[in-house]
Amino acid sequence: MDDWPAITVVIPTRNRTGLLKETIASILGQDYPGDLTCVTVFDQSPPDGSFAADTPGRRVVVTANTRSPGIAGARNTGVLLDDGELVAFCDDTDLWLPHKLRSQVTALRAGGHFATCGIELFNDETTFARAVPTPTVTLRDLLRRQLPSMHPSTYLMRREALVDGFGLVSEELPGGYGEDYELLLRAARIGPITNLTATGVRVRLHSSSYFSFVESSETISSALRWMLERHPDLAATPGGYAQVAGKIAFAEAALGRSAQALRWIGRTVRRRPWEPRAYLALAVTAGVPARAIVGRLQRMGRGI
8 A cells, every 4th residue: 555646636727716725735635646737727817827736746737728728628637647557536526535545546446447535515604414324336336327426526536437438527528518427427437436425525515516407507508418319328227317307397498488398397207207407497487586596505515
């Protein structure tokens, strides 16, 4: 266990200087014995060189997104800029607990190419613990249902598998919505994903997200339809299809396109009659504000 691999940590960021400082501090403060390089990728905002740092075993590199605008291009920019044996992702609003990397690397030493862990959703008022309760997650698991607790800020991957195996983050996905789930699907095709049930990341619940479900409904509908086209085995799995179709139905309802919403509601309930997103979408078509539903779910630590 003396030979701890070097890790590249990619942090896409955009106009969040204060939160970014906290994120970087939580990464540099890991009890991990190996070398860490934080590649901070400024997306659609000017790079701030004041974050750059270089100390023994810990380095912060600052760069601009040189690929397509958005989180997918920013993540890929960071991945290709450094050469650590392992690659981790972290959002610029989230915090790592000190043991996060050491625990995941220890688990990957037993074999595997991709690791996740449990999360704690938090804000100034409340916290919610979320975790997948199994030590591995298979492609079948991911096709049956999306697992939002497998948050991208928990991802730790072998570089070789990411770059030359299942591939980089998709920059074709409309608006980058769902890029984390799409990456998981491709990663799980080459082998099970290692999962730690213990909490390793604190995910901040905040109102400054660049991806609001209501405001981004057009993009979300397009992205999810793209996902169904590119992953036909997802379309052939009743549970997973119903979740995706239900989200499309809700997005179409939020856009005021009742006919499209009802069509997707029908597709959803034919696959899984008890899928709640279908009935939330139906409520929006009946006049309930989509924003009110999304807000209520967020206060419960959940989303559409």
